[in-house]
Amino acid sequence: MPSSAGPSIDTITEGGRVTQVGEGQEADESAPPVMTFGAPTAGEILAERYELVEHINNDSAGRLVWRGVDVILRRPVAVVLRYPGGDSATEMLQAAVAASRVIHPNLVGVYDAIDEADRAYVVREWVDGQSLRDLAADGPLDPARATAIGNAVASALAAVHATGMVHGNVHPGTVMISDEGRVVLADARTDGDDSQENDIRAVGGILYFALTGYWPHAEAPLRGATAGHGRAAIPDAVRDAGGAIAAPRQVRAGVPAYLDDLTMDLLDAEIAPPSSDVLAAELARLDVPAEDEHYLDNSGPLRFAADTEEEPSPLAAAGGRKVAVGIAGLLVVALVGLLIGISALGDGDEDPQANQAPTPTASAPAGGATPAAATARKLAVKDIRIIDPDSRKRDELGGADKVIDGDADKGWGTDTYTAAKFGNQKSGMGIWLDLGEPHSVKSVQAVLSGTNASAQLLTGTINPPATSNGDKQLIAHYKTEKNAIGQPFEDHDGTTMTFNGFDADKKYQYLLFWITELPASERGFQVDVQEITVQGS
Numbered sequence: 001m002p003s004s005a006g007p008s009i010d011t012i013t014e015g016g017r018v019t020q021v022g023e024g025q026e027a028d029e030s031a032p033p034v035m036t037f038g039a040p041t042a043g044e045i046l047a048e049r050y051e052l053v054e055h056i057n058n059d060s061a062g063r064l065v066w067r068g069v070d071v072i073l074r075r076p077v078a079v080v081l082r083y084p085g086g087d088s089a090t091e092m093l094q095a096a097v098a099a100s101r102v103i104h105p106n107l108v109g110v111y112d113a114i115d116e117a118d119r120a121y122v123v124r125e126w127v128d129g130q131s132l133r134d135l136a137a138d139g140p141l142d143p144a145r146a147t148a149i150g151n152a153v154a155s156a157l158a159a160v161h162a163t164g165m166v167h168g169n170v171h172p173g174t175v176m177i178s179d180e181g182r183v184v185l186a187d188a189r190t191d192g193d194d195s196q197e198n199d200i201r202a203v204g205g206i207l208y209f210a211l212t213g214y215w216p217h218a219e220a221p222l223r224g225a226t227a228g229h230g231r232a233a234i235p236d237a238v239r240d241a242g243g244a245i246a247a248p249r250q251v252r253a254g255v256p257a258y259l260d261d262l263t264m265d266l267l268d269a270e271i272a273p274p275s276s277d278v279l280a281a282e283l284a285r286l287d288v289p290a291e292d293e294h295y296l297d298n299s300g301p302l303r304f305a306a307d308t309e310e311e312p313s314p315l316a317a318a319g320g321r322k323v324a325v326g327i328a329g330l331l332v333v334a335l336v337g338l339l340i341g342i343s344a345l346g347d348g349d350e351d352p353q354a355n356q357a358p359t360p361t362a363s364a365p366a367g368g369a370t371p372a373a374a375t376a377r378k379l380a381v382k383d384i385r386i387i388d389p390d391s392r393k394r395d396e397l398g399g400a401d402k403v404i405d406g407d408a409d410k411g412w413g414t415d416t417y418t419a420a421k422f423g424n425q426k427s428g429m430g431i432w433l434d435l436g437e438p439h440s441v442k443s444v445q446a447v448l449s450g451t452n453a454s455a456q457l458l459t460g461t462i463n464p465p466a467t468s469n470g471d472k473q474l475i476a477h478y479k480t481e482k483n484a485i486g487q488p489f490e491d492h493d494g495t496t497m498t499f500n501g502f503d504a505d506k507k508y509q510y511l512l513f514w515i516t517e518l519p520a521s522e523r524g525f526q527v528d529v530q531e532i533t534v535q536g537s
Contacts, residue, residue, distance in 0.1 A: 085120035152183035168194030204266025382436035438507035
């Protein structure tokens, strides 16, 4: 009999490191035994494509979790089998199909869902790393890393919510951090008991847990979790006699006031939360390198203003927190897509905008008219070329102008290689764009000819000569962590990649769409980049 418990993360330990397999519920010693009749064996190939390599464990719903290999694309996968298939596996398969429609670098990819009547199975991305719950087991994270993780989770939810769906299972066990530092959200629910608002409040829980090591939602434990599993395994937040949780700054030192305020606002049931895309934008604004955090000293997070005719509330002093109720001001922000830093109160003669770049405010002008939005538009690309630092022939450089001609049926393409990583001959190839002058950039979208390519978007400040040595100099400068825009698209199952991790306070002139792995084609591995568009102002 399947358990009614909701999904979480299954884990195994390899050499002291936890490997996330990204499907199912945590194994429970009291779980019902799995049917052994017709059980799979190592080496078996499912659907003439997925080879089973290693049985990891069984989850509490009686599903078998295997590590496997996609023998066509030669990539590791997680395979979750359920006995039997048919009607009893409908919910699992429907959840997988729904999740597969949302492609985002901060969501675990779902590759396949197959029903064979006697068994059903879901094929998903394999992620080597650990969950946030395990990462924080050794102590709270620093504020910068907590903010970055919160930003990744909110961005993933924004992609889910844009389709009208709900994730419904956001907690430290479903937030995974790969060995390369990629943050992904896994295991969405489909039982209909949750809401987008609950998803957003759960981001507050993620921030609270990352900052303190405690979970603030003890009143909503993981459904069906047993002691030592799921959310039940996470320590409850510190509470007063009335049950109210202590703010992160009261639990540990060093938590910035703006991050404390934002976290507690998200957890406050009397304050309506922002939409997930607005929250993601605000966390992206706060997600700055540690050496640059000083610029936030006089700038708080997006607060939930009670009345748009009043000035937004300043941050409370370090000893307390000012709560403002309502969402009217926030809705204005959501509609116009503004990223706002609300100034702390200063001296009466001081210009409130003196310490930050000029931005529109969320307050309505006299007469109730909505202020004009800084509308994003398609930016013109003044120059474009192919970057190929590892090739001596340099015979794949022609046709770059077709990538920006507005015709998605024409583009630039790579040669065909014998392996996904450019036949193991190159670290990658890229398309470099010059916007002519620095611009505020909102997003970059690349349309490809096939699925399962891997790529990232980089930026830089140099424009060396279009030579082999110049390309080497360019990629060495651009390919650093600080120049990466958002998360890379890895094992990407869609043909459109959208990068929106730009700093609203910076301007960009040079961009590099850098391809690291090619998708499989009929003759080998190859991809065409049909069109790249840049949105900004």
